[in-house]
Amino acid sequence: MTRNTAVASAPSDRHRGGLITRGRRRPRGWALGSLLLGVVFICTVLLAGAPDVQAQMRAGATVSAWGLDDHGQVEVPAELVGRDVVAVAAGYAHSLALVSDGSVVAWGLDDHGQVEVPAELVGRDVVAVAAGYAHSLALVSDGSVVAWGRDNHGQVEVPAELVGRDVVAVAAGYAHSLALVSDGSVVAWGRDNHGQAQVPDALTGREVTAIAAGSSHSLALVSDGSVVAWGLDDHGQVEVPAELVGRDVVAVAAGYLHSLALMSDGSLVTWGYNFFGLLDIPAEASNRVFTSIAAGFGHAVALTQEGDILVWGWNGRGQLNVPVEVANKTATSIAAGYAHSLVTFQPDRDSTLRVSLGYELADGVSTHTASVTVLHRVTQLPVVNVPVDFNVFREGDVMSTRAFTGQDGISHIEITSTVAGEHEVAANIHGETIDVPAGGNRTARFGTMPVLEEAAFLFPAGEFRSVVIPVTGIPSPVLRGRSLGDVLPQELPTGLILDSVTGVLSGTLTEIGKHVFEINAENELGTNLRVYTVMVTPPASEVVKALPSASSWEGSPQELSVTGTGGVDWFIVAGLALLVGGAGLYLRGTAQPPYSGRDNL
Numbered sequence: 001m002t003r004n005t006a007v008a009s010a011p012s013d014r015h016r017g018g019l020i021t022r023g024r025r026r027p028r029g030w031a032l033g034s035l036l037l038g039v040v041f042i043c044t045v046l047l048a049g050a051p052d053v054q055a056q057m058r059a060g061a062t063v064s065a066w067g068l069d070d071h072g073q074v075e076v077p078a079e080l081v082g083r084d085v086v087a088v089a090a091g092y093a094h095s096l097a098l099v100s101d102g103s104v105v106a107w108g109l110d111d112h113g114q115v116e117v118p119a120e121l122v123g124r125d126v127v128a129v130a131a132g133y134a135h136s137l138a139l140v141s142d143g144s145v146v147a148w149g150r151d152n153h154g155q156v157e158v159p160a161e162l163v164g165r166d167v168v169a170v171a172a173g174y175a176h177s178l179a180l181v182s183d184g185s186v187v188a189w190g191r192d193n194h195g196q197a198q199v200p201d202a203l204t205g206r207e208v209t210a211i212a213a214g215s216s217h218s219l220a221l222v223s224d225g226s227v228v229a230w231g232l233d234d235h236g237q238v239e240v241p242a243e244l245v246g247r248d249v250v251a252v253a254a255g256y257l258h259s260l261a262l263m264s265d266g267s268l269v270t271w272g273y274n275f276f277g278l279l280d281i282p283a284e285a286s287n288r289v290f291t292s293i294a295a296g297f298g299h300a301v302a303l304t305q306e307g308d309i310l311v312w313g314w315n316g317r318g319q320l321n322v323p324v325e326v327a328n329k330t331a332t333s334i335a336a337g338y339a340h341s342l343v344t345f346q347p348d349r350d351s352t353l354r355v356s357l358g359y360e361l362a363d364g365v366s367t368h369t370a371s372v373t374v375l376h377r378v379t380q381l382p383v384v385n386v387p388v389d390f391n392v393f394r395e396g397d398v399m400s401t402r403a404f405t406g407q408d409g410i411s412h413i414e415i416t417s418t419v420a421g422e423h424e425v426a427a428n429i430h431g432e433t434i435d436v437p438a439g440g441n442r443t444a445r446f447g448t449m450p451v452l453e454e455a456a457f458l459f460p461a462g463e464f465r466s467v468v469i470p471v472t473g474i475p476s477p478v479l480r481g482r483s484l485g486d487v488l489p490q491e492l493p494t495g496l497i498l499d500s501v502t503g504v505l506s507g508t509l510t511e512i513g514k515h516v517f518e519i520n521a522e523n524e525l526g527t528n529l530r531v532y533t534v535m536v537t538p539p540a541s542e543v544v545k546a547l548p549s550a551s552s553w554e555g556s557p558q559e560l561s562v563t564g565t566g567g568v569d570w571f572i573v574a575g576l577a578l579l580v581g582g583a584g585l586y587l588r589g590t591a592q593p594p595y596s597g598r599d600n601l
Contacts, residue, residue, distance in 0.1 A: 067319035067340030073108035090337030091131035114149030132172030155190030173213030196231030214254030237272035255295030276314035296336030359447035447474035450521035466506035477521035
């Protein structure tokens, strides 16, 4: 029977190509693939009164199975409730599920240990599974392969040539196994009575991107979109149709005596034995775009881009009777066994993206973090170990990361930055975008502390003036001012008004002299305080004292000191900058004498 795993749904992006498929077949008495024997066997099963058709969809699980249930192969285990299944595989009478945390769950017939997941897989990250007649395969994220179950033809004896190599896909047939290596080569082992485990010379030097294993034949998809088939060919199952020449194939699947190919345009092509109408693609497939295919003993399953399921072929055990509760959901991956079908689907989710509000400090030196969480729940129960993919965008750059939901159904990441700015966060679960709740936030913000810069201001007495208090900070600081010595806060010298948002200080001052006040700048990252001075200069009519001439002043910047016998409080000269220091006033500028001004003597 065949198994299908979509790359996008597995917890690793190591897979090559779009799909990994594999095929399997039914009773061991059919090893030679005799049609006569096949018909006799089917009749025997029917007369024996096989168990009724079952449809199992356990509440809270993300996998469903239906069809023949003589060994519990469609009874979804309770341990899958509340867990996120991302891929499935179906054998003759057993089933496999790959969970998003990389673990494997198996159920059904166990006469050869095919559902006894090996201890060596505990704690390891499995990225793909495949099921044969009575054996199982698992691909681990480190590129190694683990096999278990029936071994009468060496089908679970992983070849030594795979040790240390990076395997990216596996497939299991009736009694043979295939592995696709990252260099594009294929390794086969197990039963080889029809050459199904003999990789053809036609693949030498070519890059294979996907593999499939049927009962006694094998398929390989090459990077140029062509298909190579080998093994038993008693019904044309390895005779690749002429209609595939020059077309771009993106996936293959192999069943008992038939084969399937999925085109890049989403259409299907079948070939081989047409029993039960397997080669007659239903009219419902017209104008539909398919993304995944699976081949069973006598039935086929295809998945559309909308998540709908199409099944056709033999329906002797209800394997085509998709349960209503499954038909109403969005399927994500499929598998077909001897007489049962499996599907994973998107659960009923209530997922929300929550980015921490406010700003985190990014001062260019130390690193601070912004908290991002995703609350992910299914049917009121938390789903554990769901992979949540985060994309964080800033100034055209994107950072991608992944987190898994914990026991409380929450995924959490921390974004670090030393540079101020905004980071827009997007998150998705298996390609499904997670929405931000009403009034929520999807932007992580990094800012800086407020910094007030040094400045001094000159206001002519009686004239309106406005200046901007020089301040920096992200987010923009809010300014407050008060006169030094004032009891009441936020009170500036009479006549001055400070716009707390724009930082504009404006007004008309009439009291000549020096006015000292403090400005406080505050944002959510901190505060900064600085003292400022406004020198209010007299009108020209009030100049009462002239400065002595300075013969050394010749139009270039110079300095001269002026002191008053009574202690000079301030001095101003038109065209000159005023520097106050100690007991004197220092004038600097390029204006020529005479100089005029006023002191408080």
